[in-house]
Amino acid sequence: MTECLHTGMDATALPSPCFVVDxxxxxxxxxxxxxxxxxxxxxxxxxxxxxxxxxxxxxxxxxxxxxxxxxxxxxxxxxxxxxxxxxxxxxxxxxxxxxxxxxxxxxxxxxxxxxxxxxxxxxxxxxxxxxxxxxxxxxxxxxxxxxxxxxxxxxxxxxxxxxxxxxxxxxxxxxxxxxxxxxxxxxxxxxxxxxxxxxxxxxxxxxxxxxxxxxxxxxxxxxxxxxxxxxxxxxxxxxxxxxxxxxxxxxxxxxLNAGFLVATVLDIVSADMDIAIMDASVPAHMPDVLEMPYRPHIVGSAPPGKKPYTCRIGGPSCLAGDVAGEYAFDEPLKVGDKLIFTDMAIYTMVKTNTFNGVQLPAIALLSEHGTCPEIIKQFGYEDFKSRLS
Ligand SMILES: Cc1ncc(COP(=O)(O)O)c(C=O)c1O
CATH class of the missing domain: 3.20.20.10 (Alanine racemase)
Incomplete structure (x- = not known):
């Protein structure tokens, strides 16, 4: 259901990373x-x-x-x-x-x-x-x-x-x-x-x-x-x-199944396998993935090996474990590609942190009949600084 609900959502104009609630x-x-x-x-x-x-x-x-x-x-x-x-x-x-x-x-x-x-x-x-x-x-x-x-x-x-x-x-x-x-x-x-x-x-x-x-x-x-x-x-x-x-x-x-985290691929590095580094951080933006732990779904992906191109996806922070998991896609990922993580309304926005000073995801709402999510809130340096002294 999540996948068909997202179909038609225009993520191109969104800031990245961004939570989108449907x-x-x-x-x-x-x-x-x-x-x-x-x-x-x-x-x-x-x-x-x-x-x-x-x-x-x-x-x-x-x-x-x-x-x-x-x-x-x-x-x-x-x-x-x-x-x-x-x-x-x-x-x-x-x-x-x-x-x-x-x-x-x-x-x-x-x-x-x-x-x-x-x-x-x-x-x-x-x-x-x-x-x-x-x-x-x-x-x-x-x-x-x-x-x-x-x-x-x-x-x-x-x-x-x-x-x-x-x-x-x-x-x-x-x-x-x-x-x-x-x-x-x-x-x-x-x-x-x-x-x-x-x-x-x-x-x-x-x-x-x-x-x-x-x-x-x-x-x-x-x-x-x-x-x-x-x-x-x-x-x-x-x-x-x-x-x-x-x-x-x-x-x-x-x-449940009412939100996405939209992230952007920033770089692809080659280690034991291709690793796409995105602008969303697993410990800072979807900490339950590490806490539970579980492998969140990305729209258009399949389990490793089930599509032609498999790579690991990780975040920008210093934590070696800032990794969402391994995913297979139809084609190799490129810098600038959008990654849409599903089921990201629950236990995410309420748990975000700014470890490493990472950018907090913006928050957007996809209205019932719209295709372009409305950006409701964006965060910046002051949000990071205001929690420190
Ligand atoms: C006391 C209490 N009530 C309600 C909830 C909500 O649980 P859930 O989001 O799994 O429905 C929790 C979750 O930890 C809880 O501790």
């Missing part, structure tokens, strides 16, 4: 999420940690119920630009965090009872002063792993995320009205089914004490083949059995 792909994802919301009766929040391009918030907020934030800054962005529910979870908060969050968030989710006890009086005090009602929740650790990649598995041994059942006090604080967990990463509804079972086994005495349960993110709902019927059934059954509101907070599913 409005029609976002709309496609939103239609799927709208149907999940309507069929199941759940509420769906956008996880800003994954995708925070606020230019498209007016579009996203037509379907989604709000955002979930991981910090005071994300919560403020959500409050200022999204304008619906703001939920916040962080592994720990400082006194200043709580003060700021009490002006922006609607739901504050804690990661320990020590933080609940420490900050509940402050929240109550600020709630009175600010005239804003803030609901409190806790994140549980269901102690049920579905993840294959340990750094993306919040239920891995030694995880600091979520309160385990044995960490619960004898008396559950009456101020807590929400239960939250997050244990999935790019997974299907069968993983959620097993997780719900684990939560129901471990926390059956806690669920009745709260008003809502947030099933977290990691639901790959908009990926072709995802079992939407099972997801809807699980939510409906949970709501019926426990009489609780259910929320989901996906990031990836909202902007």
């Amino acid at each position: 409005e029609s792909a976002l709309k496609h994802n939103l239609e799927i999420l709208a149907s999940v919301r309507e069929q199941s009766g759940c509420r769906i929040l956008l996880a800003l940690k994954c995708f925070a391009m606020f230019r498209v918030f007016p579009l996203l907020s037509k379907t989604l119920d709000g955002i979930c934030a991981s910090s005071p800054h994300e919560a403020r962005l959500g409050r200022e630009e999204f304008g619906k529910e703001v939920h916040t979870f962080a592994a720990a908060y400082s006194h200043n965090d709580i003060q700021e969050l009490c002006t922006t968030t609607d739901h504050l989710v804690f990661n320990s009872f020590a933080q609940v006890n420490r900050f509940t009086p402050l929240v109550a005090d600020l709630t009175r002063k600010n005239g804003r009602c803030i609901k409190l929740g806790i994140r549980i650790n269901p102690e049920h792993s579905e993840g294959a990649v340990p750094i993306y598995d919040p239920c891995a041994p030694g995880s600091r995320l979520g309160i385990r059942k044995k960490g619960f006090p004898p008396h559950f604080p009456g101020e807590i009205t929400g239960l939250h967990w997050h244990n999935l990463c790019e997974q299907d509804a069968d993983c959620l089914e097993r997780t719900i079972k684990a939560v129901e086994e471990g926390f059956s005495d806690i669920i009745p004490r709260v008003n809502y349960v947030n099933f977290g993110g990691g639901h790959h709902i908009t990926r072709p083949g995802y079992d939407i019927d099972l997801l809807v059934k699980l939510i409906q059954e949970f709501k019926k059995k426990w009489g609780k509101e259910v929320l989901l907070e996906p990031g990836e599913a909202v902007a």
